[in-house]
Amino acid sequence: xxxxxxxxxxxxxxxxxxxxxxxxxxxxxxxxxxxxxxxxxxxxxxxxxxxxxxxxxxxxxxxxxxxxxxxxxxxxxxxxxxxxxxxxxxxxxxxxxxxxxxxxxxxxxxxxxxxxxxxxxxxxxxxxxxxxxxxxxxxxxxxxxxxxxxxxxxxxxxxxxxxxxxxxxxxxxxxxxxxxxxxxxxxxxxxxxxxxxxxxxxxxxxxxxxxxxxxxxxxxxxxxxxxxxxxxxxxxxxxxxxxxxxxxxxxxxxxxxxxxxxxxxxxxxxxxxxxxxxxxxxxxxxxxxxxx
Amino acid sequence: xxxxxxxxxxxxxxxxxxxxxxxxxxxxxxxxxxxxxxxxxxxxxxxxxxxxxxxxxxxxxxxxxxxxxx
Numbered sequence: 440x441x442x443x444x445x446x447x448x449x450x451x452x453x454x455x456x457x458x459x460x461x462x463x464x465x466x467x468x469x470x471x472x473x474x475x476x477x478x479x480x481x482x483x484x485x486x487x488x489x490x491x492x493x494x495x496x497x498x499x500x501x502x503x504x505x506x507x508x509x510x511x512x513x514x515x516x517x518x519x520x521x522x523x524x525x526x527x528x529x530x531x532x533x534x535x536x537x538x539x540x541x542x543x544x545x546x547x548x549x550x551x552x553x554x555x556x557x558x559x560x561x562x563x564x565x566x567x568x569x570x571x572x573x574x575x576x577x578x579x580x581x582x583x584x585x586x587x588x589x590x591x592x593x594x595x596x597x598x599x600x601x602x603x604x605x606x607x608x609x610x611x612x613x614x615x616x617x618x619x620x621x622x623x624x625x626x627x628x629x630x631x632x633x634x635x636x637x638x639x640x641x642x643x644x645x646x647x648x649x650x651x652x653x654x655x656x657x658x659x660x661x662x663x664x665x666x667x668x669x670x671x672x673x674x675x676x677x678x679x680x681x682x683x684x685x686x687x688x689x690x691x692x693x694x695x696x697x698x699x700x701x702x703x704x705x706x707x708x709x710x711x712x713x714x715x716x717x718x719x720x721x722x723x724x725x726x727x728x729x730x731x
Numbered sequence: 732x733x734x735x736x737x738x739x740x741x742x743x744x745x746x747x748x749x750x751x752x753x754x755x756x757x758x759x760x761x762x763x764x765x766x767x768x769x770x771x772x773x774x775x776x777x778x779x780x781x782x783x784x785x786x787x788x789x790x791x792x793x794x795x796x797x798x799x800x801x
Binding site for chain 1: 763767768793
């Protein structure tokens with residue numbers, strides 16, 4: 440690469456950002472869902488020692504950055520990382536690395552296979568050009584560890600609980616556990632029952648995970664799909680596009696439509712959420728959901 | 732167990748429940764929110780029983796018993 444005038448926009452596309460120090464660059468590495476193998480980490484350590492200053496910076500989006508890489512070493516360092524299967528991340532107005540929590544693989548609360556979805560989203564959208572930066576996050580449940588609603592597209596695992604009378608020992612734990620106080624005990628001529636106020640239920644899995652008798656079962660399971668979240672200079676929490684998307688197929692279809700709508704209607708440098716505020720949430724939702 | 736932070740509250744409850752005789756019950760008072768959640772989680776993981784839960788306004792009362800298997 441040496442000998443050429445370095446084009447910072449082109450470098451941004453492959454995850455290399457110019458530092459304020461002359462000729463020094465940050466290498467932003469790609470770790471889908473924040474996962475790297477131990478061998479990959481060892482390779483990162485070697486590259487950081489060899490071409491950087493022997494340290495890495497952990498980004499807020501589960502990424503690793505190697506700082507202080509001289510421009511002449513960027514390509515060599517990139518190839519060494521690639522040999523360990525580590526690709527570069529993304530900068531600039533395009534789809535960034537997909538972030539995700541561990542999901543149902545290892546978390547008690549996880550409702551969905553977050554990593555599988557993150558990998559699928561990565562295959563479909565990573566580095567695609569957009570009017571501005573575009574961030575996607577997958578979080579397994581309403582604890583929202585990956586902050587789905589701070590992303591342009593957020594996917595949150597969601598369950599709709601269902602009470603089954605048969606095994607219930609009427610202990611009442613669910614009433615005390617529900618974080619939104621959405622569960623109440625109801626007495627009637629047929630006996631007691633436990634009911635949910637669907638208006639306030641946030642589709643978390645606390646009642647279904649902790650019910651001692653297993654009487655709170657999963658009725659429906661799926662994804663809450665958020666659009667238009669962003670932090671940065673003008674923060675905006677995402678809006679719910681659909682509360683419970685039940686299939687992966689429908690999920691990808693809706694994301695496709697949402698991303699397509701943004702690419703067609705977003706102004707240069709305008710984030711998805713700010714475009715939604717300019718056009719109107721109802722109009723945007725109708726355009727995306729309308730022909731579902 | 733009120734005012735005792737997690738996970739100490741849950742550990743103490745677990746220890747107390749394992750001391751019980753098979754049919755003996757114990758009433759414990761825990762903090763609302765995170766307190767009751769953590770205790771319920773530990774009891775479920777240990778296979779112990781929760782017989783009755785009542786919100787007392789100033790805390791949550793749990794009547795608990797030993798696992799039927801142990």
